[in-house]
Amino acid sequence: MTNLPDSASPVAPGTVAQAGPLLESLQQSLRDEYSVVRLPDDVATLDPAVAAAVRAVVTSGRVGVGSELMAALPNLEIVTNFGVGYDTTDVAQAAARGIRVANTPDVLTDCVADTALGLMLDVFRRFGASERFLRDGRWESGGFPLTRRFSGSTVGVLGLGRIGQAIARRAAAFDTTILYTTRRPVEGVPWEHVPSAVDLARRSDVLVVAVPGGASTEGLVDAEVIRALGPDGFLVNIARGSVVDEDALIVALESGEIAGAGLDVFAHEPHVPERLIRDDVTLLPHVGSGTTETRQDMRDLTLANLRAHLAGEPLPTPVPETPAG
Ligand code: NAP
Numbered sequence: 185m186t187n188l189p190d191s192a193s194p195v196a197p198g199t200v201a202q203a204g205p206l207l208e209s210l211q212q213s214l215r216d217e218y219s220v221v222r223l224p225d226d227v228a229t230l231d232p233a234v235a236a237a238v239r240a241v242v243t244s245g246r247v248g249v250g251s252e253l254m255a256a257l258p259n260l261e262i263v264t265n266f267g268v269g270y271d272t273t274d275v276a277q278a279a280a281r282g283i284r285v286a287n288t289p290d291v292l293t294d295c296v297a298d299t300a301l302g303l304m305l306d307v308f309r310r311f312g313a314s315e316r317f318l319r320d321g322r323w324e325s326g327g328f329p330l331t332r333r334f335s336g337s338t339v340g341v342l343g344l345g346r347i348g349q350a351i352a353r354r355a356a357a358f359d360t361t362i363l364y365t366t367r368r369p370v371e372g373v374p375w376e377h378v379p380s381a382v383d384l385a386r387r388s389d390v391l392v393v394a395v396p397g398g399a400s401t402e403g404l405v406d407a408e409v410i411r412a413l414g415p416d417g418f419l420v421n422i423a424r425g426s427v428v429d430e431d432a433l434i435v436a437l438e439s440g441e442i443a444g445a446g447l448d449v450f451a452h453e454p455h456v457p458e459r460l461i462r463d464d465v466t467l468l469p470h471v472g473s474g475t476t477e478t479r480q481d482m483r484d485l486t487l488a489n490l491r492a493h494l495a496g497e498p499l500p501t502p503v504p505e506t507p508a509g
């Protein structure tokens with residue numbers, strides 16, 4: 185559990201605002217501690233007097249504080265993001281204006297890595313598909329087709345940060361060979377760094393994507409990377425839908441250029457393209473961090489960052505691009 189600083193002294197009504205829906209218990213804590221305003225989805229309808237009072241916005245990775253909303257909040261001091269990924273918040277504008285941004289790293293790493301392992305096991309062994317086979321009564325007419333062995337395979341991890349390393353540690357317990365790609369090799373890890381994502385895919389049985397979203401990684405897993413996996417290769421994405429060229433993935437699946445995919449994230453959530461809903465694709469509705477325990481820890485850390493800011497203290501978990509204290 186996170187150590188929480190004491191609640192800040194009362195702040196003026198309207199100082200703290202909420203952008204987008206939040207975990208119910210986080211909303212409740214915000215309502216209990218502050219007189220919170222809910223920002224409208226359409227920035228054009230934001231009352232300038234309301235906007236002027238806002239010093240802190242609490243949001244989630246799904247919604248964030250984008251360029252337009254941030255520009256409409258002249259006295260904004262902090263964005264506290266429920267989630268480690270903050271690609272929906274305009275950090276460049278925040279940095280330029282001295283606005284702090286905080287996120288919720290580490291507390292969700294284990295659950296997201298567990299999800300990646302679940303997806304990897306499912307795409308190799310097809311447990312979901314075989315359960316559907318049984319439930320549909322098809323076992324009476326013959327056994328389920330043979331699947332693929334995960335143990336001993338080669339796992340390529342694209343992005344070896346907190347979550348990527350937790351995935352690699354877990355996969356290593358299955359006697360796999362771990363390879364990884366990052367822009368800079370990670371010191372002190374026992375795994376081989378492969379500089380290019382295409383080479384990583386070519387050498388891997390499964391490519392698992394664990395880089396941040398945003399402009400710098402948009403389409404990083406393009407048609408060439410996907411094709412490099414080959415007809416026996418799998419793609420698993422627990423990062424952001426924007427990192428993978430979804431159209432290229434569909435084409436590769438339909439033409440048999442890769443063997444299957446396991447996806448927790450999509451380009452236009454909650455929309456999932458009809459053509460991705462296939463038996464060789466395991467689809468999850470962005471549930472990587474979605475356990476009671478982890479969501480409580482994320483809530484506590486979101487509140488800890490907000491309280492620390494309002495108390496004039498350093499933030500527990502500032503993002504690297506914006507001021508910490
Ligand atoms: P992190 O610790 O910052 O790790 C990011 C890793 O990606 C680093 O190793 C970084 O290394 C690498 N990277 C960044 N840009 C890259 C590029 N262009 N090419 C190759 N590698 C690159 O982040 P984290 O805590 O592990 O979280 C990773 C992401 O997972 C989050 O940003 C979020 O989008 C996603 N996530 C999803 C869920 C879910 O529910 N599915 C939950 C939590 C997080 P270099 O800087 O050296 O390249």
Ligand code: 8YV
Nearest residue numbers: 244245246266267268269473
């Ligand atoms: C959350 C996530 O579901 O932390 C992240 O980056 O994607 C997930 O943990 C999301 O942030 C909540 O909107």
